[in-house]
Amino acid sequence: MKGRNLPAFLAAAGAVLALAVATGGAVAGERQSREHATGPLPDWYPYVASDILKWAQPAAGVWVDLGAGTGGVGLAVATAEHEAAAASAIVLLDPDTRALSQALSRGREQGLENRLVAVEGVAEKMPLLDNSVDLVFSRGSIWFWQDPVEGLREVYRVLRPGGKAMIGGGLGDDYPEWARREFMRRRRGSREADSPQAKEFARRRHPDTMRQWAKDAGLTEFEVTGRGALPADDPRTGSGNWLRFTKQELQ
Numbered sequence: 001m002k003g004r005n006l007p008a009f010l011a012a013a014g015a016v017l018a019l020a021v022a023t024g025g026a027v028a029g030e031r032q033s034r035e036h037a038t039g040p041l042p043d044w045y046p047y048v049a050s051d052i053l054k055w056a057q058p059a060a061g062v063w064v065d066l067g068a069g070t071g072g073v074g075l076a077v078a079t080a081e082h083e084a085a086a087a088s089a090i091v092l093l094d095p096d097t098r099a100l101s102q103a104l105s106r107g108r109e110q111g112l113e114n115r116l117v118a119v120e121g122v123a124e125k126m127p128l129l130d131n132s133v134d135l136v137f138s139r140g141s142i143w144f145w146q147d148p149v150e151g152l153r154e155v156y157r158v159l160r161p162g163g164k165a166m167i168g169g170g171l172g173d174d175y176p177e178w179a180r181r182e183f184m185r186r187r188r189g190s191r192e193a194d195s196p197q198a199k200e201f202a203r204r205r206h207p208d209t210m211r212q213w214a215k216d217a218g219l220t221e222f223e224v225t226g227r228g229a230l231p232a233d234d235p236r237t238g239s240g241n242w243l244r245f246t247k248q249e250l251q
């Protein structure tokens with residue numbers, strides 16, 4: 001991070017794999033025409049990053065990609081053309097250290113410098129101080145947490161008053177419609193719609209489930225958004241399912 005030091009708590013977190021690499025570089029965000037729909041689909045992470053930044057309008061500071069995996073969203077946010085993003089440290093937090101190492105390598109390839117910190121941990125017990133984070137974003141992860149309610153309590157705990165969280169999954173509002181349809185077609189093709197796994201997949205991803213988790217976590221002000229207010233095996237779904245909230249300012 002240029003011109004500032006990473007907060008001491010991060011250095012003290014114990015499980016920190018720090019990364020200091022070179023500057024610049026935007027996420028490629030490959031675009032592709034519908035004629036090539038058999039090949040790889042356009043990268044959805046820049047679209048998701050754009051939605052996060054558009055909604056949160058976050059203050060620069062410490063931002064956490066929760067359940068970061070190989071860093072798709074975190075790197076897209078880190079390299080977005082956005083003033084606060086360019087001035088923020090991005091913490092990639094995940095229990096999977098191999099995925100985190102890959103994320104750091106990819107960060108290096110993209111020429112980031114001193115902006116990424118990888119922390120081994122789980123949502124349910126984040127190795128972060130109370131009121132220490134300006135933004136938490138998390139894509140495609142909450143459905144794998146052992147205890148989503150406890151994870152959401154933790155998100156609230158680590159956020160600073162006024163800090164924002166956007167948690168859920170999806171391809172981004174502006175992801176091209178043809179590619180969204182193709183994505184869903186391929187995903188549906190990969191599992192039996194009536195299987196118990198598919199039903200559980202759909203139940204967990206239903207916005208009502210997210211609403212219940214948020215309520216159970218004690219959140220009083222939040223919104224669950226997304227055009228994908230449908231089970232995941234419904235052919236009309238695919239846009240996503242997001243919980244968004246702001247930690248209340250101190251009175």
Ligand SMILES: C[S@@+](CC[C@H](N)C(=O)[O-])C[C@H]1O[C@@H](n2cnc3c(N)ncnc32)[C@H](O)[C@@H]1O
Pocket residue numbers: 066067068069070071072073093094095096099121122123124138139140141142144145146
């Ligand atoms: C489907 S991947 C999504 C990765 C990335 N966010 C993305 O959009 O590509 C789900 C990630 O959640 C992580 N995960 C699983 N349980 C978790 C937990 N309890 N807390 C935080 N992350 C968890 C997994 O290790 C995995 O990297």
